[in-house]
Amino acid sequence: MLAAPAAARTSSTCWPDIHGVPVPAYDEAEHAVWRALIGRQRALWPGRACDEYLQALADTGLVCERIPRLADISDRISSHTGWQLVRVDGIVPDDEFFAMLAARRFPSTDFIRDAADLDYTPAPDIFHDLVGHAPLLTHPRFAAFFQRFGEAGVRAHKLELPARHALARLYWYTVEFGLICTGEGLRIYGAGILSSHQEVGYSLSAATHKHAFDPDLIARTDYDVWHLQDELFVIDSFDALEAGFARWTEQAGLSG
Numbered sequence: 001m002l003a004a005p006a007a008a009r010t011s012s013t014c015w016p017d018i019h020g021v022p023v024p025a026y027d028e029a030e031h032a033v034w035r036a037l038i039g040r041q042r043a044l045w046p047g048r049a050c051d052e053y054l055q056a057l058a059d060t061g062l063v064c065e066r067i068p069r070l071a072d073i074s075d076r077i078s079s080h081t082g083w084q085l086v087r088v089d090g091i092v093p094d095d096e097f098f099a100m101l102a103a104r105r106f107p108s109t110d111f112i113r114d115a116a117d118l119d120y121t122p123a124p125d126i127f128h129d130l131v132g133h134a135p136l137l138t139h140p141r142f143a144a145f146f147q148r149f150g151e152a153g154v155r156a157h158k159l160e161l162p163a164r165h166a167l168a169r170l171y172w173y174t175v176e177f178g179l180i181c182t183g184e185g186l187r188i189y190g191a192g193i194l195s196s197h198q199e200v201g202y203s204l205s206a207a208t209h210k211h212a213f214d215p216d217l218i219a220r221t222d223y224d225v226w227h228l229q230d231e232l233f234v235i236d237s238f239d240a241l242e243a244g245f246a247r248w249t250e251q252a253g254l255s256g
């Protein structure tokens, strides 16, 4: 599991073309960390990750043996929905983060965790950002929801509305830790689960409390970034996620 709105600082709403960003000189130990992470996650995803994610994972070419270039993944995403990746150093301030989402830009780190931190890293790394977040950026409905999320965040911060505090919870319980109900049973779409070895199995187990997607309830539900997640929310579809969030933003005064 990982922290919510994530990635580093840029100073304006004009972000650099990721193609101009140098690719880190990853050493073999870093590629081995990527290989270990992707190897054990891919063994868990069948029957647990949602079909939309698995298809998107194949489309973006992220099941690979070496750390991919952000620019290559960004181009593949962009060809589907226009979303692009922006390389950042770490956590981005909320107002910048929301402005990026509103412009269909997702901030991604390009460094990878240490081998000693395979199971948990409190800050995002390239494995979480790419394998967790990037695939669903190719999905039209999720892409539209995520852009709307950014637009709501921009408005909430600009007007300093109380509802901006609820957005972190909505992000956590959807983008990071969301489950989806399918004809084959519950599946995972949240990046924080999909990129975590422990959360994949735990999230679908009887140990967690699974609630129907309810933005008002989510807005009142705190979360703990340091432990496995016990409270989870289930959407019926990505259409329902988009529509439910749109209704909530209207009620909260966050729609444009």
Ligand SMILES: [Fe+2]
Binding pocket: 002, 003, 004, 006, 124, 128, 132, 133, 176, 191, 192
């Ligand atoms: Fe994340």
